[in-house]
Amino acid sequence: MKKYLSFFKMRLMAGLQYRTAALAGLSTQFVWGGMEILLYRALWSAHPERFPMGVEALAAYIWLQQAYLTFFALWHWDGEIMESVRTGAVAYELIRPTDLYGMWMARSLALRLSRGMLRSLPVILLGALIPAPWGLRLRVSPWAFGLFLLSTALMLLVVTSLTMLIYALCFFVTDHRGMFTVLTPVADLLGGGIVPLPFLPAGLRKIAELSPFGAMQNVPLRIFGGDIAGAEIARAMGLQAFWAAVLASAGYAVMRAGLRRTVIAGG
Amino acid sequence: MIEMRGINKTYRVRRREAGLSNAVKSLFSREYTQIPALRDMTFTIPDGQIVGYIGPNGAGKSTTIKILSGILRPDSGECRVNGLVPWEDRKKHVARLGVVFGQRSQLWWDVPVIDSLELLRDIYRVPEEKYRENLARLTELLELTELLKTPARMLSLGQRMRCEIAAALLHSPEVLFLDEPTIGLDAVSKLKMREFILEQNRLCGTTVILTTHDMQDVDALCSRVLLIGKGRLLLDGSTAEIRAMAGENLSTEESVADLYRRFGI
Numbered sequence: 001m002k003k004y005l006s007f008f009k010m011r012l013m014a015g016l017q018y019r020t021a022a023l024a025g026l027s028t029q030f031v032w033g034g035m036e037i038l039l040y041r042a043l044w045s046a047h048p049e050r051f052p053m054g055v056e057a058l059a060a061y062i063w064l065q066q067a068y069l070t071f072f073a074l075w076h077w078d079g080e081i082m083e084s085v086r087t088g089a090v091a092y093e094l095i096r097p098t099d100l101y102g103m104w105m106a107r108s109l110a111l112r113l114s115r116g117m118l119r120s121l122p123v124i125l126l127g128a129l130i131p132a133p134w135g136l137r138l139r140v141s142p143w144a145f146g147l148f149l150l151s152t153a154l155m156l157l158v159v160t161s162l163t164m165l166i167y168a169l170c171f172f173v174t175d176h177r178g179m180f181t182v183l184t185p186v187a188d189l190l191g192g193g194i195v196p197l198p199f200l201p202a203g204l205r206k207i208a209e210l211s212p213f214g215a216m217q218n219v220p221l222r223i224f225g226g227d228i229a230g231a232e233i234a235r236a237m238g239l240q241a242f243w244a245a246v247l248a249s250a251g252y253a254v255m256r257a258g259l260r261r262t263v264i265a266g267g
Numbered sequence: 268m269i270e271m272r273g274i275n276k277t278y279r280v281r282r283r284e285a286g287l288s289n290a291v292k293s294l295f296s297r298e299y300t301q302i303p304a305l306r307d308m309t310f311t312i313p314d315g316q317i318v319g320y321i322g323p324n325g326a327g328k329s330t331t332i333k334i335l336s337g338i339l340r341p342d343s344g345e346c347r348v349n350g351l352v353p354w355e356d357r358k359k360h361v362a363r364l365g366v367v368f369g370q371r372s373q374l375w376w377d378v379p380v381i382d383s384l385e386l387l388r389d390i391y392r393v394p395e396e397k398y399r400e401n402l403a404r405l406t407e408l409l410e411l412t413e414l415l416k417t418p419a420r421m422l423s424l425g426q427r428m429r430c431e432i433a434a435a436l437l438h439s440p441e442v443l444f445l446d447e448p449t450i451g452l453d454a455v456s457k458l459k460m461r462e463f464i465l466e467q468n469r470l471c472g473t474t475v476i477l478t479t480h481d482m483q484d485v486d487a488l489c490s491r492v493l494l495i496g497k498g499r500l501l502l503d504g505s506t507a508e509i510r511a512m513a514g515e516n517l518s519t520e521e522s523v524a525d526l527y528r529r530f531g532i
Contacts, residue, residue: 006389014378092373094338096390097362260340 003098008106015114022118025069029123033066037134052198055133057225061196063127063136064221070115071152072217074159074187077166077180078104078111085170094259101255104167108160140226147233151220154240158215161247168251171258192218198227209236212243269312269335269442269474274344276305276330276498304330305341306498312491314441317468317475319489319506321482323527327498328478332444335476337361349441362391365440365473367431369447374419380430381415384437391438398437405433408463425456432460436467443467445477449484461487482520494523496532 040058044051053061070076081104084090093100127136138145166183170176188194191213197205208214219236222228228236282300283293305327312318320328333339334346337353337360346353351360367373374383388398406412409429414422422430428448435443445464449457465488467473477488485492486506494502494509502509506519513522 003390003392006386010375010378010382010386013382014375017377089371091333091336091338091368092366092371094357095336095361095364095366097358098390099358 004102004106007103008110011107011110012114015111016118019118022115025115026119026122029066029069029119030126033062033123033127036062036066037130041134053196053227054225056137056139057222057227058196059130059134060136060139060225061221061227063123063130064224065193065217067120067123067127068116070119071112071156072159072221073193074162074191074213074216075180075184076112076115077163078108081107081167082170082176085167086175100259101164101252105160105164108163109156112156112160138224140224144223144226144229144233147237148220148223151223151233151237151240154237154244155216155220157244158212158240158247161244161251162212165247165251165254168255168258171255171261187213187216190214191216192221196222196227210239212247215240215243268314268347268349269310269476270345270347271311271331271335272309272345274305274308274331274334274341274346275303276327276334276339276341278302278304303498305334308344308495308498308500310493310500310503312474312476314474315468315472316491317464317477317489319485319492320476320478320495321480321485321492321523322495322501323532324480326495326532328495329446330498331495332366332446332476332478336364336366336444362438363441365435365438365443367428367435367443367445367448369428369445369450372419372427372431373434374427374430376420377418379416379418380411380422383419383430384415384434387434387437393438397439401437401439402433405436408466409433409459424451425453428452428456428460432463436473439471440473442474442476445475445479447479447481448477449479449481457481457484464488482518482523486519494526496527496530501530501532502526 037059040062044055051058065072084093093103096103124136129135140148166176166179169179173179190208190211192208197208197214197218200208209218215236219228219233219240222236223233278301279299280302281293282298283289308327308331320331322328330339334341335348335353337357340354348360349363353360374380375386384402387393393401406415409432411429411433414426414430419427419430432445432448448464449460452460461484464475464477468475475488477484479485490505492502492504492506492509493500502512509526510517510519510522513525517525
């Protein structure tokens, strides 16, 4: 276990080096969050009665999503991993006395955390300064906040397990970029990245909530804002656990198969 | 002790003629060619030997190294490194193995070298005391003091290769594979690298398999040479024997070129 922790620490350290990237990301996320708020405010003032979500819940959703974008968004891949499969540098990881799946899992988790740590706090502070109802406020009970944390952990497992499945699929294709080009918008739409899921048409919303993408940011963000409660939370978190298990076992199996057939070309 | 008996490996390579129409055609039907990379490869290397593994490009050197490292599974044949089958007991086997691929890097690109070394310490579970001892020795012999705190991306090739070799030896491996370790190095760095490899072998009894195209490496380091071509073992002997085969006062380099021509490889 210690070696995976060290690996985690290494990626974390490597990730913390990129100050400019963090600063750029930070300002992007703040501006983006602000624009979204303005947009929804315009929508809301036109038809307040047809709004499918509470305004405060929506504001919390947007600010938290921006603050923890690198936790939540599926498209924060580790480019180095995919490059290593494409170029064959993965050979160096195969000569280590470790399990490749565990190593990459530790690495992916650390990447998300390191990117998130640098930029989340300023966005949260700025979001909290925005006047109600469009600012970020914690309005749910401590109990629900605890569920929010737990659900965030589950969300990280779902996202990294799916990411690992994609990495494993890299062993079967010449270039990985196509997979991402397809997957990114699908995940963004069905995962509540573009608009929160309550804003989708009923049928699509149903599909999205049952899909693995709906088991990602959708759950913790809506718990935090108080948009879902009680049995809804239980059901959503059950689905999160289900998808984490399914995706992790699929990824593990695909990686095993991939490693069996892999030939590292060239000297 | 490294043993290989009757190892065969064939690659399937996709081929097509040049041009757009052939590219389109290959979408529907693909032609594969079987390329035999190793044919009945058999040799034994006792502990503590430094062996030069030479042959022209595409002879099967890297394939052999990959099989011995447990990365690649041969089609048939037997192979044991210190009693373990590399691809079956992969984790146990690689824990006792050090590898330097001259053309790839095992250091983390953006962080200081020492961080990479500490990660390797944890990955190989090197006890703290042993780690300090090895690090001190490697730092002194390879002159790493200044380099350890520098991010890998800021190092020159020669400096980086010294760090790479330190990274491969931290866990005191019994067997060391060096795949073109002096490629691209200047004269001084090359000499230092050779000196260090000899020293490591003398002090720790490390078995070294060296693949290279640099015959001076072979002259300086190897007591024994395995010459392979088109996947077959063609010659197994000392550098002196190789020179004797080619005759007429040729250098090792010229002798080897002569042998390549004679074997038609």
